[in-house]
Amino acid sequence: MSRAGGRTAVLVLMMLLAGCGPVGDPTVAGPAAVPVSPSASPEAAGTPVRKAPRIRYPERGGGRFRTAAAQRPAPPRGTVLRYRVQVEKDITGVSTAGFAAAVQRTLEDPRGWSAGGVRQLRRVGPGDRYDFTIFLVTPRTRDELCQDVPDGYTSCRNGARVVLNVARWAHGVPHYRAPLAVYRQYMVNHEVGHRLGHGHERCPGRGEPAPVMQQQTLGLHGCTANPWPYRDGERYAGRPGSYDDEVPSS
Template sequence: MTSRAYLVAALAATATAVTTIAACGTAPPMALPDAAPQPVAASASVPAPQAKAAPREHITYPEQGRGTWSEAARQDGGPAGREGQVMRYRVAVERGIEGVTADAFADKVTTTLEDPRSWTAGEQYRFRRVGPGQSADFVVRLATPGTRDALCDGADGYTSCRNGANVVINVARWVKGVPRYGAPLSVYRQYVVNHEVGHRLGESHQRCPRRGGPAPVMQQQTLGLHGCTANPWPYPDGRLHQGPLGSYNDPTPPRDRGRR
């Protein structure tokens, strides 16, 4: 057999063998040379755009502020609530507190007081925020720890208070909340506004009525929950939630210093 005829016969035999093995599904994979890297489509390598996170609030303050105030603008519209005495209030932030404006603080106060779970639910009171220099039944003030002591009956530098027409929110609590509260800072802020405004409406301190249940808003939740759970609303389910009159002999934590 010539060499050319021999080569043709050998190739034919190899093709027959490969076809037979492939048909039985037992052919080993054929070694192939490494493929050249293929370009990746641009759309596959570009991550989807991410939504920008809102800037985090950063409030700073000295231990003792200036004792002067920036006041929020008047709220448009009529009073919140269906029935009851209209309580007019102003909102002010002490100068020297940085990172929150009077209007921004006022928005949170107003949103809390206008919530249907707040004091308007009892239909004894309605609330209307008035502007600088206007007559008001009370003023909600965001104050430094030192000014809080000057305005409140008792100098502890830690808690908030109500004294006369002044509803005083200690900026240290507004920024830091309290330990072991078991709820977000936003919930604590709602609580402290409703608690101190509650004092302006004539409400007294109350105690936890049942372990595992919500604390009354007039419980001193800043100092301890005593088996209750955090609750910022006087009417959490449409009904006034109360506990026995009285308070606990809780120690007040050390006074707060400035935050820079």
């Protein structure tokens, strides 16, 4: 061995004895060896964060639908109304099962239309007998199903059709001042309320909760957002009437 090679070998031996190791040695403390706290965020842990997919839809869909499966059977109570859920096939970013689950949670909430056990709203599946259908549709399919003044903006109830506009489901309305999830609850309860025979109501006073049958999509008119027909176990209603003389009906 040459004198230079001998010096190199001695230097390597001294480094190993001093505890130095090659890059990537698990005994070496460094950023890669620092344990991640259980409370650290997924980003800090290097775990990809799954974001809710963006809801996408054309202005005019093809009028073909996916039907949600029936919910698990439950003992009947009160008057049972059966509804099916259909989502237009052109809509992506929201699954039929996911939309149906959101509708079911809203309708079965203790503050919803099933309050007090007077009625039960039960979701049925393809081929089952039903009393009405809750649709999630594109704006122009909304106009075709509602058969009213076409606006591509609002939702509606037309006979046994409860028609929810995906544009509102995806984006809400700018003046609502409440989370999108709250507005979606309002959409469901307002249009199903029409199917149950309830007409429009007006804001009872500035600063008061809006009745669910108020046209909250078109404005709160001094009231605050409220998606529920029952408050403190009692039916909450406002003054009869609508804002049809001010803005188009919803």
